[in-house]
Amino acid sequence: MVTIKAPAAYYNEPGILERSGQYIRSLGHYALIIGGPTALSIAGERLNTSLLAAGIRTEIKTFAGQCTVEEIEAYTSIARGLNVELIIAVGGGKVLDLSKAVAEDARLPIVTIPTIPATCAAWSALTVLYDPHGKAAGYRPLLRSPELVLADTALLAQAPRRYLAAGIGDTLVKWHEFAVNLNGNAGSVALRSSVATAKLALDILERHATDVYNEVGQQAYQPDAAFIEVTDAIIWLAGLVGSIQDGSVHAAIAHGLHDSLTRIEDTHHSLHGEKVAFGLFTQWVLEGKQGAELEKLVSWLHELDLPITLSQLGITGDINQNVAAIAEGLALREGAAEQLNFAVTIEAVQKAIVQADALGQKIHSGLSQKVIV
Numbered sequence: 297m298v299t300i301k302a303p304a305a306y307y308n309e310p311g312i313l314e315r316s317g318q319y320i321r322s323l324g325h326y327a328l329i330i331g332g333p334t335a336l337s338i339a340g341e342r343l344n345t346s347l348l349a350a351g352i353r354t355e356i357k358t359f360a361g362q363c364t365v366e367e368i369e370a371y372t373s374i375a376r377g378l379n380v381e382l383i384i385a386v387g388g389g390k391v392l393d394l395s396k397a398v399a400e401d402a403r404l405p406i407v408t409i410p411t412i413p414a415t416c417a418a419w420s421a422l423t424v425l426y427d428p429h430g431k432a433a434g435y436r437p438l439l440r441s442p443e444l445v446l447a448d449t450a451l452l453a454q455a456p457r458r459y460l461a462a463g464i465g466d467t468l469v470k471w472h473e474f475a476v477n478l479n480g481n482a483g484s485v486a487l488r489s490s491v492a493t494a495k496l497a498l499d500i501l502e503r504h505a506t507d508v509y510n511e512v513g514q515q516a517y518q519p520d521a522a523f524i525e526v527t528d529a530i531i532w533l534a535g536l537v538g539s540i541q542d543g544s545v546h547a548a549i550a551h552g553l554h555d556s557l558t559r560i561e562d563t564h565h566s567l568h569g570e571k572v573a574f575g576l577f578t579q580w581v582l583e584g585k586q587g588a589e590l591e592k593l594v595s596w597l598h599e600l601d602l603p604i605t606l607s608q609l610g611i612t613g614d615i616n617q618n619v620a621a622i623a624e625g626l627a628l629r630e631g632a633a634e635q636l637n638f639a640v641t642i643e644a645v646q647k648a649i650v651q652a653d654a655l656g657q658k659i660h661s662g663l664s665q666k667v668i669v
């Protein structure tokens with residue numbers, strides 16, 4: 297059995313927000329818009345104008361909390377109480393994740409409109425759950441991806457570029473996380489399909505991500521073909537990688553380390569893709585990567601201003617204690633570690649974090665010779 301979850305349609309075009317009503321109309325005529333306050337202040341008016349012109353009435357609710365089971369229930373009650381015909385989610389990964397679960401529980405179609413290119417949450421059939429304090433609390437697989445994804449590249453290009461870097465980090469990790477599970481074996485078609493899709497995303501990022509990241513910060517930046525490819529990699533390809541499943545387990549070390557990092561209060565100002573990037577750096581050390589190969593990979597993260605040290609993640613307290621807590625908190629799915637050809641014991645992870653942090657500090661302080669990627 298294989299499941300491949302994807303939206304019925306994914307549009308990635310500049311200015312699509314102004315035309316959103318014509319795409320959304322077929323899904324219903326009364327919508328609950330759930331959006332982050334910043335996202336709505338930027339995109340809300342244009343969205344609403346287009347919806348009204350297409351004959352869609354709306355109710356708007358802001359969401360600024362954690363994506364918890366309780367918040368999902370609360371927003372589901374709102375959707376049910378209003379008797380809306382569809383949900384439109386506008387914002388970053390948290391809002392999109394919450395809204396997808398709400399739509400499933402209220403049995404409504406959902407449209408996602410990402411306003412930052414920081415994750416693949418607009419595409420994926422998955423909601424990442426947290427506790428009210430922002431600590432990872434598990435994953436909720438969803439029956440399907442959103443019906444429609446509207447990625448307005450003009451809007452995405454105007455967001456602060458830190459979010460783009462986080463999205464690049466959260467996407468380049470995919471190939472590294474999935475490919476280590478092949479471990480010289482043929483692997484199932486589902487796994488090979490995920491690895492091949494992740495490789496395409498990685499190729500796009502290797503070709504364009506650094507240039508796009510450097511250009512996006514400039515004034516009056518207009519999204520070009522390279523920007524569109526990079527956002528396709530972040531939203532579509534990364535989304536698809538995780539959506540191809542045959543029930544087999546695989547180890548996702550960088551994401552496991554991300555989840556563990558969320559349990560350390562100090563990291564809460566850092567983004568999902570930033571924590572994942574440091575998790576990937578640690579995975580590279582665990583894999584046994586070293587020397588010029590490792591420095592080249594890490595220098596790329598550094599060029600994107602992704603964290604390569606614990607202090608860049610916000611961790612400033614007792615380092616040994618924190619490293620032990622991160623390593624102990626890493627939970628791989630049962631049976632997953634056996635797929636790997638390197639050890640993921642608590643001791644090995646502790647050692648790898650310390651080693652990664654030391655090399656990261658060296659590169660960050662410019663002591664290590666810069667390796668051109």
Ligand SMILES: NC(=O)c1ccc[n+]([C@@H]2O[C@H](COP(=O)([O-])OP(=O)(O)OC[C@H]3O[C@@H](n4cnc5c(N)ncnc54)[C@H](O)[C@@H]3O)[C@@H](O)[C@H]2O)c1
Pocket residue numbers: 332333334335338363387388389390391393411412414415416417420421422423424451454455456462466567568569
């Ligand atoms: N479901 C999935 O497959 C999946 C994948 C990766 C991450 N996630 C989840 O997504 C969440 C992380 O998402 P995120 O990194 O997008 O962060 P986020 O949702 O917390 O958003 C970050 C910030 O971006 C701001 N923002 C939104 N649009 C903006 C704009 N246009 N301009 C300026 N600021 C804007 C918001 O106000 C918010 O404070 C986590 O909960 C993570 O677990 C889910």
Ligand SMILES: [Zn+2]
Pocket residue numbers: 466551568572
């Ligand atoms: Zn991720």
